Amino acid sequence: MAKATKVKGLDKQAAVTENAARIIAQRLDDMYRYAPYVEDPTYIDEIHDMRIAAKRLRYTLEMFRFAYPKELKDLISEVKEIQSTIGDMRDADIMVETVLNLLDDRAQGRSERLKDIATSSERGTIAQRKQRIGEALAAPTVQRDDIAYYTLVAHKADVSKASYEQFLLAWADMQETDFYGRLRRFIGIDPPAEEPPETVDEARPETAEAETAIELILSEEHIPPDSESAPAQDMVVEPDPGGAE
Numbered sequence: 101m102a103k104a105t106k107v108k109g110l111d112k113q114a115a116v117t118e119n120a121a122r123i124i125a126q127r128l129d130d131m132y133r134y135a136p137y138v139e140d141p142t143y144i145d146e147i148h149d150m151r152i153a154a155k156r157l158r159y160t161l162e163m164f165r166f167a168y169p170k171e172l173k174d175l176i177s178e179v180k181e182i183q184s185t186i187g188d189m190r191d192a193d194i195m196v197e198t199v200l201n202l203l204d205d206r207a208q209g210r211s212e213r214l215k216d217i218a219t220s221s222e223r224g225t226i227a228q229r230k231q232r233i234g235e236a237l238a239a240p241t242v243q244r245d246d247i248a249y250y251t252l253v254a255h256k257a258d259v260s261k262a263s264y265e266q267f268l269l270a271w272a273d274m275q276e277t278d279f280y281g282r283l284r285r286f287i288g289i290d291p292p293a294e295e296p297p298e299t300v301d302e303a304r305p306e307t308a309e310a311e312t313a314i315e316l317i318l319s320e321e322h323i324p325p326d327s328e329s330a331p332a333q334d335m336v337v338e339p340d341p342g343g344a345e
Contacts, residue, residue, distance in 0.1 A: 102149040104156055105130050120164040121287040127157040128283055131182075138271055141264050144193065151186035154179050168287065175283055178274055185267035192260035199253050203246070210242070 107126045110119050134150035137143035158179045165172055217223055217232050224232070236242075274280075284290040 102130075102152060104153075116164070117167050117288065120167055121289050124157070124160055124164065124287050125284060125289050127153070127160045128280065131157050131179075132280060138268070147186060147267075148190050151183055151190060154183040154186070158183055172286065175279075175286065178270070178279060181270045182267065182274070185263050185270055189260050189263035189267060192256040192263060195256045196253050196260065199249050199256075203249055206245075210236070 105126055107123050109122055112119075131150060131153040134146050134153065137146035137150070141147070158176060161172060161176045161179065165176070214233055214236060217229055217236070220229075223229055281290065281293075285292055
């Protein structure tokens with residue numbers, strides 16, 4: 101198991117956040133030390149050491165949680181996801197290794213018993229020993245137990261693979277969102293990220309003029325057309341009472 105790196109520059113006269121930032125930054129570096137091994141699951145020990153480093157970072161963050169804004173809990177959750185997924189993978193790998201070793205021991209013991217039967221003439225004639233060997237190999241409990249053990253191995257192998265894939269997704273998300281930089285800025289080791297300058301919308305003046313014109317048109321009172329401008333089909337001719345019959 102990898103040892104935690106000694107933190108340098110601590111000052112008992114300094115503010116809590118100053119010392120906390122130094123400790124957290126070192127634990128962060130300890131975890132990222134194993135980043136080159138993430139993409140290759142054959143580096144089992146190195147990935148396991150990353151889990152240990154992530155656990156140390158998480159516990160350190162939780163210890164100094166009182167000194168930072170509440171948003172620290174989101175950063176802790178990201179570290180916890182790394183620790184948890186690697187832990188699930190590690191537990192499954194250990195179970196597979198343990199069961200396979202058990203099966204090897206069982207097979208070795210069975211082989212020794214069969215060898216003893218076959219080579220001991222005092223155990224009977226060849227025909228008798230052949231029968232005993234066949235009975236030992238065909239024992240239902242042996243077959244049943246082997247099936248159960250190998251099924252357990254298959255299940256745990258799938259758990260290990262799925263956990264590793266979840267770990268890769270969590271790690272990729274941390275990389276894409278610059279977890280390393282975000283945490284260092286959050287604890288004050290690095291300066292805050294600069295806000296990008298606002299872009300000038302060159303079309304805005306024209307847009308404002310157009311919007312103003314529309315507002316004026318919508319607010320203007322409607323004036324009905326006079327008789328001269330009215331369409332002919334809308335005009336009504338009244339009869340003249342004094343006209344000729």
